[in-house]
Amino acid sequence: xxxxxxxxxxxxxxxxxxxxxxxxxxxxxxxxxxxxxxxxxxxxxxxxxxxxxxxxxxxxxxxxxxxxxxxxxxxxxxxxxxxxxxxxxxxxxxxxxxxxxxxxxxxxxxxxxxxxxxxxxxxxxxxxxxxxxxxxxxxxxxxxxxxxxxxxxxxxxxxxxxxxxxxxxxxxxxxxxxxxxxxxxxxxxxxxxxxxxxxxxxxxxxxxxxxxxxxxxxxxxxxxxxxxxxxxxxxxxxxxxxxxxxxxxxxxxxxxxxxxxxxxxxxxxxxxxxxxxxxx
Numbered sequence: 001x002x003x004x005x006x007x008x009x010x011x012x013x014x015x016x017x018x019x020x021x022x023x024x025x026x027x028x029x030x031x032x033x034x035x036x037x038x039x040x041x042x043x044x045x046x047x048x049x050x051x052x053x054x055x056x057x058x059x060x061x062x063x064x065x066x067x068x069x070x071x072x073x074x075x076x077x078x079x080x081x082x083x084x085x086x087x088x089x090x091x092x093x094x095x096x097x098x099x100x101x102x103x104x105x106x107x108x109x110x111x112x113x114x115x116x117x118x119x120x121x122x123x124x125x126x127x128x129x130x131x132x133x134x135x136x137x138x139x140x141x142x143x144x145x146x147x148x149x150x151x152x153x154x155x156x157x158x159x160x161x162x163x164x165x166x167x168x169x170x171x172x173x174x175x176x177x178x179x180x181x182x183x184x185x186x187x188x189x190x191x192x193x194x195x196x197x198x199x200x201x202x203x204x205x206x207x208x209x210x211x212x213x214x215x216x217x218x219x220x221x222x223x224x225x226x227x228x229x230x231x232x233x234x235x236x237x238x239x240x241x242x243x244x245x246x247x248x249x250x251x252x253x254x255x256x257x258x259x260x261x262x263x264x265x266x267x268x269x270x271x272x273x274x275x276x277x278x279x280x
Contacts, residue, residue, distance in 0.1 A: 032166050034144025035227055037192050040066045041139065045271050047097045049241055057208045058200035060219070061239040061247050065268060066193050067097050069135065071117060071156040072267040083109050083261035086238040087245050095267035099240040100184050100198055102264030103132065103158040104232040111263055113159025114146040121151075131229050132159035133186045133266075141188060143227050158264050160186070160231040162213070168226050170217035180209035182237035182250065183216050186266060187228025195225055196266060198239035204253035235260045 047065035054060055072093040074084035083105070084092075090099035104112040111123040113130050119137070127147060134142040134149075134157030142149055146157060163171050165187060172178070182201040189195055197220070201210020211219065213230060220228045238259055239247040251260035 032144075032163050032171065034142070034148040035166075036136070036149075037141040037143075037188055037227070039135065039139045039141055040192050047268070047270075049098065049246075051246075054199070054211070054219070055208055058202075058210070058248070060197060060199045061241070062223070063098050063196040063239075063241075063268070064189060064193050065097060065196070068269045068271045069156075069194055069196075070267045070269070071102060071115065071134065071158045072099070072265045073115070073117060073122060073263065083263055085259040085261050086240050086265050087243075087259055089265040090240045090243055090267065093265075093267050094269055095240065095265070096242065096270045097268040098196060098242075099268065100186075100196055100266045101232055101236045101238050101260075101262045102266050103160050104236075105263035109263060111159065114157060115159065115264055116146075116154045116157035119155055128159060130159050130161050131163055132157055133229060133231075134158065141192075141194070143187075143229060158231070158266065160229050162230055163228075164213065164217040164230055165220045165225045165228040168221065170214070170221045172214045172217040174212065174214040178212040178214055180212050180215070181234045182210045183213075183233045184231040184237045185216065185220065185228050186231060187220065187225045189224050190226050192226070194268070195220075195228065196239075196268060197228075198237050198247050200237070200247050202250050202253070202255050203234050205255055231266070232262065236262050238262075 047067050050062045052060045074082040086101050113128040115122045135155050136153045137155045181203045183199040185197040187195040199211050235251050235253050238249040248257050249259050251258040
């Protein structure tokens with residue numbers, strides 16, 4: 001009797017290969033090491049804001065600068081941040097150049113991950129898989145997981161989500177769970193200048209929702225980003241330029257322009273208090 005051999009369907013084999021490759025790519029992206037970059041110094045200070053239309057309705061607001069950057073929070077109430085719009089926070093902290101929303105937060109107003117303000121830990125110190133952005137007491141930018149850095153060196157820090165670009169290369173794969181939404185991103189370019197980016201969108205609209213994380217990572221890679229991470233996005237994404245809201249935030253995820261109160265903000269201020277933001 002001739003025995004037959006069961007043949008695994010070709011489509012199933014292809015699916016298994018794709019899943020395996022996706023797992024490898026995702027693992028490599030989440031296991032990327034922390035990055036420390038000296039903040040450019042001794043050069044003329046500048047801040048260049050470019051509004052980049054990327055679909056029929058929305059733009060990306062891309063700021064490149066070597067101005068002073070800090071993490072800002074509104075006043076604390078019972079050891080938790082008082083949620084406040086980026087526009088109000090920019091006025092409160094004097095973010096003359098620009099400001100964006102910062103990291104994710106919980107419904108009660110507490111930060112989802114570690115936040116450091118002028119050397120002081122605000123909120124949780126619990127382990128997290130997310131990466132963040134900050135500065136050191138020695139004048140360096142930090143990108144990576146909070147627990148990968150020496151606590152004594154961190155001056156400012158905000159926990160975001162994940163890596164988008166690492167050493168000039170996109171580290172996000174395209175998959176069906178990666179939905180389009182407004183995005184807020186922080187990074188550096190090949191000259192180690194700071195990149196602050198907000199990508200407009202409408203998360204709950206039928207179209208023109210924003211960018212997927214993969215699309216955002218390619219957008220950054222193609223425009224010269226060296227390192228970049230994703231901060232809180234969606235309804236939180238807000239870009240303030242010269243103390244005025246420049247983008248079209250949608251606090252409800254619907255096509256209504258409104259600012260969502262948030263827990264933290266990335267504040268960019270003028271080191272000499274004299275330069276003017278150049279808008280392109």
